[in-house]
Amino acid sequence: MGTLTDLITLLVDFVTSHAQILGIWVAAFFTLCIYSFLYRDNPFYRFAEHLFVGLSVGFGIVISIHQGLIPFAWDPFWEAVTKREFMGLLKLIPIAIGLLFFARLIPKYSWLIRYPIAILIGIGAGRAIPNVMDAFIFRQVHGTLTPFGKIHAGELGFFAIFGAILMLVGVICTLTYFFFSIEHRGVVGRISKVGIIFLMVGFGSAFGNTVMGRVSLLIQRVDFLLSDWLRLI
Amino acid sequence: MRRQVPLILCFLFGIVMMLVEFSPHPVSEGLRAEVIEWDLIIGPFALVIGVVTLVHTHWIRIRRRVEHWQYSYLVFIGMIVMVAFGLPMGPKNGGNELPKWLEWFKWFKGPENEVFVWFFDNVQVPMEATMFSLLAFFIASASYRAFRARTLEATLLLAAAVIVMIGNAPIGDVLWNELSPVGENIPSTARQWILDNPNLSSRRGIILGVSLGVISQSIRIIFGIERSYLGGGD
Numbered sequence: 448m449g450t451l452t453d454l455i456t457l458l459v460d461f462v463t464s465h466a467q468i469l470g471i472w473v474a475a476f477f478t479l480c481i482y483s484f485l486y487r488d489n490p491f492y493r494f495a496e497h498l499f500v501g502l503s504v505g506f507g508i509v510i511s512i513h514q515g516l517i518p519f520a521w522d523p524f525w526e527a528v529t530k531r532e533f534m535g536l537l538k539l540i541p542i543a544i545g546l547l548f549f550a551r552l553i554p555k556y557s558w559l560i561r562y563p564i565a566i567l568i569g570i571g572a573g574r575a576i577p578n579v580m581d582a583f584i585f586r587q588v589h590g591t592l593t594p595f596g597k598i599h600a601g602e603l604g605f606f607a608i609f610g611a612i613l614m615l616v617g618v619i620c621t622l623t624y625f626f627f628s629i630e631h632r633g634v635v636g637r638i639s640k641v642g643i644i645f646l647m648v649g650f651g652s653a654f655g656n657t658v659m660g661r662v663s664l665l666i667q668r669v670d671f672l673l674s675d676w677l678r679l680i
Numbered sequence: 681m682r683r684q685v686p687l688i689l690c691f692l693f694g695i696v697m698m699l700v701e702f703s704p705h706p707v708s709e710g711l712r713a714e715v716i717e718w719d720l721i722i723g724p725f726a727l728v729i730g731v732v733t734l735v736h737t738h739w740i741r742i743r744r745r746v747e748h749w750q751y752s753y754l755v756f757i758g759m760i761v762m763v764a765f766g767l768p769m770g771p772k773n774g775g776n777e778l779p780k781w782l783e784w785f786k787w788f789k790g791p792e793n794e795v796f797v798w799f800f801d802n803v804q805v806p807m808e809a810t811m812f813s814l815l816a817f818f819i820a821s822a823s824y825r826a827f828r829a830r831t832l833e834a835t836l837l838l839a840a841a842v843i844v845m846i847g848n849a850p851i852g853d854v855l856w857n858e859l860s861p862v863g864e865n866i867p868s869t870a871r872q873w874i875l876d877n878p879n880l881s882s883r884r885g886i887i888l889g890v891s892l893g894v895i896s897q898s899i900r901i902i903f904g905i906e907r908s909y910l911g912g913g914d
Binding site: 657 | 817
């Protein structure tokens with residue numbers, strides 16, 4: 448038993464000492480596998496793609512158990528049992544509700560899965576109303592209108608005043624564009640046309656940011672291949 | 681029983697969670713914290729549906745020998761490797777050395793297991809980054825098709841994107857400062873102005889619209905008007 452443990456420890460030490468260099472080669476191989484898709488769909492890409500899906504799902508399972516179930520369900524439950532803090536036994540209720548997801552595996556009782564789904568959706572919907580109202584309605588409206596108070600107090604310069612007016616006009620015009628209860632004709636039509644202009648600038652800048660984000664990732668991967676792997680730069 | 685009870689549960693949890701958000705009373709704050717913990721406990725179980733569906737899909741692919749069925753084994757291998765190394769957690773013994781009969785468990789470190797971390801760092805993360813960087817090429821070809829300045833709207837889209845891209849790259853400012861006698865760092869300043877003004881105002885408009893939609897949909901769900909999440913059947 449002791450010899451086998453020593454042998455495994457030796458093996459683990461050997462792999463650990465070479466893990467970094469092995470990791471660089473493996474990462475380079477999979478990077479090239481995925482870039483091979485630029486030529487066309489091929490076995491190397493499919494190999495990397497399927498392995499990636501499996502690893503990601505496995506990672507998701509491990510993380511959701513170790514960062515969700517264990518700290519929030521198992522630990523309080525175990526403390527309740529060992530230290531006789533019986534409030535922790537309350538955690539048995541959500542565990543039991545969560546276990547109903549497994550009813551999906553038994554066709555006869557698969558309807559039981561509606562219980563946990565309904566609870567999750569109910570909690571989500573209930574929390575969404577005040578939180579969305581606060582963060583995305585009140586604060587956004589507040590942010591749009593606050594500068595006008597400063598304009599009134601004479602605290603803003605010309606460009607800031609121009610920016611504040613532009614912001615208000617943009618928000619109203621964009622909202623009008625998405626207001627479908629009346630036909631977009633006449634004044635409403637003209638306002639919604641201005642809304643399209645703001646939307647196009649918004650989409651353009653979002654597109655520009657996305658492109659730069661992707662290009663940054665590309666630079667990072669090329670840098671990895673040339674620097675860490677090939678040591679050319 | 682099969683449809684009514686879930687609707688009632690959804691209503692109760694929805695109403696309670698909505699009301700306790702507004703109440704600063706210790707009881708309601710305690711209730712809120714408890715239910716959020718329930719949410720965090722129940723949530724991971726939902727992964728069961730995803731995993732079962734994925735396994736079922738690939739199992740069917742293998743059984744029916746559909747095109748490229750062999751790759752489905754890789755999905756299982758990847759999943760099993762991560763779960764096998766990342767899931768088992770040995771006794772910690774408060775940081776002290778483990779008794780002899782338990783020393784086998786020293787390799788069971790949960791997500792801190794070296795093999796699990798190695799696969800994450802050297803396989804999963806590089807592949808994820810490469811997948812996203814791959815989009816740089818496709819986005820370039822998409823922009824070639826989309827960015828034709830034929831109308832005012834398309835021209836604005838093109839101009840905003842180009843200014844943001846040039847303003848984002850350090851070379852934009854460097855070239856401007858070298859070549860233009862007027863102003864300093866104009867590309868990055870113009871980019872920031874676009875992001876802070878017309879871009880933000882359109883985003884605010886979209887956010888306000890989406891938020892109103894989220895609220896109305898949440899009310900529909902809580903009151904059982906929207907019940908598509910229950911699925912079909914009895």
